[in-house]
Amino acid sequence: MYVMVAGPVSCGKTTLCQRLAGLPLIGCKTQTIIQIGAAIDTPGEYLEGRWYWNRLINSSAEADLLLLALDCGNRHYQLMAGLASMFNCPVTGVITKADIGGEEEIESVRKRLVLAGASPVFAVSAFTGQGIESLLEFFQQEEVFQK
Numbered sequence: 001m002y003v004m005v006a007g008p009v010s011c012g013k014t015t016l017c018q019r020l021a022g023l024p025l026i027g028c029k030t031q032t033i034i035q036i037g038a039a040i041d042t043p044g045e046y047l048e049g050r051w052y053w054n055r056l057i058n059s060s061a062e063a064d065l066l067l068l069a070l071d072c073g074n075r076h077y078q079l080m081a082g083l084a085s086m087f088n089c090p091v092t093g094v095i096t097k098a099d100i101g102g103e104e105e106i107e108s109v110r111k112r113l114v115l116a117g118a119s120p121v122f123a124v125s126a127f128t129g130q131g132i133e134s135l136l137e138f139f140q141q142e143e144v145f146q147k
């Protein structure tokens with residue numbers, strides 16, 4: 001049972017995967033699609049560059065759930081409307097780096113994730129642990145991500 005994580009460059013996907021797997025948070029650039037615990041981590045470039053989308057779609061075939069991530073520090077990145085519909089699995093939104101976002105930033109990211117078709121949407125921080133428990137409970141309900 002796998003959760004795949006996709007989102008723009010530096011939005012905090014790898015750090016979130018490490019947090020979900022209970023691993024030390026070690027920053028490093030993701031160069032290709034890798035497995036971290038029960039998560040499939042992807043490079044941000046694979047979402048930002050449409051010519052890579054086939055790789056995301058292929059890898060999502062292994063996933064029971066896709067987490068679409070966008071961070072609070074990213075004020076302008078627009079996810080394509082209906083983006084979630086290209087994946088053959090349910091798509092849940094994660095507002096990452098919630099520790100650096102005020103209400104306005106969190107709301108702005110939530111709107112962009114919802115427009116992309118992600119539902120439900122969780123606000124999380126891998127650094128402080130905010131929202132991580134709720135996300136893990138959701139995985140349990142959905143019977144995905146058994147560590």
Ligand SMILES: Nc1nc2c(ncn2[C@@H]2O[C@H](COP(=O)(O)OP(=O)(O)OP(=O)(O)O)[C@@H](O)[C@H]2O)c(=O)[nH]1
Pocket residue numbers: 007008009010011012013014015016027028029030031042043044045096097098099100124125126127128
């Ligand atoms: N404030 C804050 N910063 C974070 C958090 N999670 C990650 N970061 C920082 O954000 C930067 C990028 O984190 P990564 O997890 O490597 O981001 P990524 O989405 O995997 O990036 P790519 O692999 O390049 O696509 C690093 O400097 C992290 O320390 C968080 O919860 N809060």
Ligand SMILES: [Mg+2]
Pocket residue numbers: 013014015028029030041042043044
């Ligand atoms: Mg990464």
